[in-house]
Amino acid sequence: MEKLGKELEFISRIKRDGSGTKMVKKKLIELIHGDSLQALKGYADNHFDIAIVDPPYGIGESSNDNKIRSKLGKSKDYGCKNWDDNAPEKEYFIELKRVSKNQIIWGANHFIENIPSANSSCWIVWNKENGENDFADCELAYCSFKSAVRKIDLRWHGMLQHDMKNKEFRIHPTQKPVALYKWILDRYTSEGDLILDTHLGSGSIAIACHYMKRKLIGYEIDKEYYDAACKRFKEQTMQQVLW
Numbered sequence: 070m071e072k073l074g075k076e077l078e079f080i081s082r083i084k085r086d087g088s089g090t091k092m093v094k095k096k097l098i099e100l101i102h103g104d105s106l107q108a109l110k111g112y113a114d115n116h117f118d119i120a121i122v123d124p125p126y127g128i129g130e131s132s133n134d135n136k137i138r139s140k141l142g143k144s145k146d147y148g149c150k151n152w153d154d155n156a157p158e159k160e161y162f163i164e165l166k167r168v169s170k171n172q173i174i175w176g177a178n179h180f181i182e183n184i185p186s187a188n189s190s191c192w193i194v195w196n197k198e199n200g201e202n203d204f205a206d207c208e209l210a211y212c213s214f215k216s217a218v219r220k221i222d223l224r225w226h227g228m229l230q231h232d233m234k235n236k237e238f239r240i241h242p243t244q245k246p247v248a249l250y251k252w253i254l255d256r257y258t259s260e261g262d263l264i265l266d267t268h269l270g271s272g273s274i275a276i277a278c279h280y281m282k283r284k285l286i287g288y289e290i291d292k293e294y295y296d297a298a299c300k301r302f303k304e305q306t307m308q309q310v311l312w
């Protein structure tokens with residue numbers, strides 16, 4: 070497995086202790102090229118504070134068909150891949166629940182039968198303000214918390230985005246906005262929490278974790294996506310944080 074360059078894996082902190090000032094290097098963001106299904110088996114129970122994951126929904130969004138559905142003109146062509154043909158098996162969700170204290174699972178309405186103890190009072194509804202087309206109006210995420218359903222309105226439809234002055238460049242067919250991940254991190258995690266993302270895609274969660282000082286281990290199996298996510302992460306988090 071290949072990991073992101075060390076400069077980006079570590080963020081330096083100045084720590085003062087009895088012996089004076091010491092430079093301590095602390096791992097914050099770790100992006101790994103590899104199969105998360107295999108990797109999960111290597112983690113101890115409750116290793117992660119929370120798993121925030123966006124696995125394949127099993128609805129064929131990575132195939133060529135998705136580029137002809139928008140009515141807003143020609144959609145970006147991300148090429149044809151088959152990773153969205155099937156959602157992960159039950160075994161993945163059992164392992165995910167074992168290694169993490171809490172879980173947020175995007176797309177769970179597509180494979181709810183595979184999630185053990187899936188009863189929950191707490192789902193996230195992301196209203197994508199999609200306009201009229203055959204894409205879903207909202208995306209749903211299962212949450213293991215005991216709190217209530219929450220909704221976020223965040224426009225995300227082709228060239229139309231919530232913040233048109235600071236548009237996010239899209240590199241992945243099912244990329245989620247960094248702003249969505251910041252909203253989740255703000256409500257469901259605390260500074261310093263260790264987060265797992267088993268299906269990194271474009272790496273939006275890594276950028277959000279960097280700016281919100283959360284630790285992240287993220288996996289992406291596709292080398293092309295992995296390289297693009299690392300490049301995007303580097304470009305968007307250039308400045309070193311010292312504190």
Ligand SMILES: C[S@@+](CC[C@H](N)C(=O)[O-])C[C@H]1O[C@@H](n2cnc3c(N)ncnc32)[C@H](O)[C@@H]1O
Pocket residue numbers: 103104105106123124125126152241243244245246267268269270271272273274288289290291294
């Ligand atoms: C729904 S997309 C994630 C999109 C991501 N949330 C974003 O904002 O860009 C799922 C990703 O999981 C990757 N993937 C599929 N199976 C995997 C596996 N076993 N291990 C790691 N990544 C996998 C796919 O290549 C795809 O990029």
